[in-house]
Amino acid sequence: MLNLKNVIKSYDNKKVLNDLSLSIEKGEIVSVLGSSGSGKTTLLNCLLGIVDLDGGEIILDNKDITNEPIEKRGFNIVFQDYALFPHLSAYRNIVYGWRNNPSVCTQEEVDSLIDLLELREHLDKDIDQLSGGQKQRVALARTLTLKPKVLLLDEPLSALDGVIRESIKETIKTISREFQLTTIIVTHDPEEALTMSDKVLILNKGKIAQFDTPENIIKHPQDEFVKTFILNQLYIKKDNIMKLFGDTHA
Incomplete structure (x- = not known):
């Protein structure tokens, strides 16, 4: 449904997105996760069409939308501050x-x-x-x-806590299922990404460190960066994650 092919974006001769390629199916919830400077916001801006790519293609429903203006892309966003x-x-x-x-x-x-x-x-x-x-x-x-054909959410839970946070999580999942709406969530919170999504895209210095199901990321981290980034940050919330995915021996 949505394909990124060899996407490249640079600022000041530094590649912020470095040859990203992936496919997202219709109706999937995908979280984009990474530390500060990993390329999350740049990827969001490229999808929206706020910034132009330096290389690669964005394909939506078999149509190349790489150079389409924002209003013709079929994307819509809910910003962190709601706007x-x-x-x-x-x-x-x-x-x-x-x-x-x-x-x-x-x-x-x-x-x-x-x-x-x-x-x-x-x-x-x-x-x-x-x-x-x-x-x-x-x-x-x-x-x-x-x-929208694709719903983009920028840190949708960052200003919420407790029962409200869990309620909005469920609301987003319900909306995605009800409307078969492809949903991309940008977040800095591993627990949020792992508990809301069908797949999680982990970025490290502009490259894909792992793009997989939450269960596979927890049980089979692809490299040391993923293992350290995910499991260390989740340690204090480990009991919650274990209930979902079982013992990871972390």
């Missing part, structure tokens, strides 16, 4: 993009999204009256009314 309009109500935020392009979605579909995301009782509230989880749901609803 909601503070002077508009929750409902007016949700329908903001749809009102400019009403043919893409029916009123019934908008209402269905509102109910799916449990926002009905919050529609008349100002944005500053909403909790972090409610803001995240409003941002998701606004994006989904435009029916």
Whole structure:
């Protein structure tokens, strides 16, 4: 569904993305994981079309979109800070993009999204009256009314904690399954990546260190970097991960 072929991006003669090639199936949830400077944000910007590639191709549904403008790519993003309009109500935020392009979605579909995301009782509230989880749901609803082919999420849980964090995790998984929506999540949190995703892309200095299922990454890290990066960071949360994937002998 989405193919990256030999993608290269450099800044100041330094390769930030170095010959990336991978395939993502329709409806898959893929997390992009890596330390600061690994190329996560650059990859996100390249997918969106905010920056141009220096080499390689981006193929979506067998169509080369490498040089397509942002508005024609079929991608949409929910930013880390939600990027909601503070002077508009929750409902007016949700329908903001749809009102400019009403043919893409029916009123019934908008209402269905509102109910799916449990926002009905919050529609008349100002944005500053909403909790972090409610803001995240409003941002998701606004994006989904435009029916993207690929949903991009930039650190979707970073501002959340506790029960709200787990609730949004489940919401994202439900949306992906319900709409067969290919979802790419950029995160710095290994636990988040491993517990939300069908596959995890681990970047190291602009190269693919491993692209695999969470279970394989936990049980069969491809090299010492993956083992150290993932398992060391997960050690304090080890009990949670072991419940999902069993004993890794880490």
